[in-house]
Amino acid sequence: MLKGDFEQVSVGVIIPAAGKGKRMGAGQSKQFLHLAGEPILIRTLQVFVTHPAVDEIVVAVSQDDWEQTVQLLDASGLAEKGIRLVTGGAERQHSVYRALKESRSEWVLVHDAVRPFVTHDRINALLDAVKMHGAAVLAVPLKDTVKEVSNAGVVEGTPDRSRLWAVQTPQAFRRELLLEAHERGQAAGLFATDDAMLVEEMGIDVRVVEGDYTNIKLTTPDDRIVAEAIWKMRGTQDV
Incomplete structure (x- = not known):
């Protein structure tokens, strides 16, 4: 059971879920699409609700999706776990910031709403x-060769693949550090594609913890096919 409303806690999870996921082309917010018979958002939340180190979960949702999210939490039984909702912003960065201001945790994990396959083992390694170190992210080494390409479609260079990693979530930070990074980013007009980028801009080292290639984010219709295959492959394995 997550901690009470006014109790200071140690580890919190922030889940930005206010986006529409237009690349999925599903006509609804992608976190409501189903994976193995349950909404993807619920599958993601179940990972953290069952993790013994997690004391607090804050989910940022759009006003349009508020009622549907409440109904899903009620239907799944997760409403009883103390999950708190906040209204998200126009961009993911804004949603994370709003949730951060509501958090009471010393440490926060920021995780994609549609990345349901992260394991307890990887969360433990990230928390360690x-x-x-104060800031850490899950990531996996790139398998493919990467090319730098100009706007004209011409290859301009080939980075050293051994130094390139694909970043995943959760990303973990001391809460006060991430809050400061967001506030500095807003003041500077910085648009960041992930939270680690904002912390990097402060000159803070961000440590990489090796993740898992199955910890995918569901962004396109093809990802749903892969996700169902991963779910079947895992079978009854513990998270």
Whole structure:
């Protein structure tokens, strides 16, 4: 059971879920699409609700999706777990910031609403790293060769693949550090594609913890096919 409304907690999870996911082309917010018979958002939340180190979960949702999210939490039984909702912003960055201001945690994990396959083992490794270094992210080494390409479609260079990693979530930070990073980013007009970028802009080292290639984010219709395959592959394995 997550902690009470006014109790200071140690580890919190922030889940920005206010986006529409236009690339999915589903006609509804992608977190409401189903994976193995349950909404993807519920599958994601179940990972953190069952993790013994997690004390608090704050989900940022759009006003349009508020009632549907409440209904899903009620139907799944997760409403009883103390999950709190806040109204998200126009961009993911804004949603995370709003949720951060509501959090009471010393440490926060920021996680994509549609990334349901992160395991407890990887969360544990991330928590170990962030408590030692203050900022850490899950990532996996790139498998493919990457090319730098100009606007004209011409190859301009080939980076050293051994130094390139694909970043995943959760990303973990001391809450006060991430809050400061967001506030500085807003003041500077910085648009960041992930939270680690805002922390990097402060000159803070962000440690990489090796993730899992199955920890995918569901963004396009093809991802749903892969996700169903991963779910079947895992079977009854523990998260």
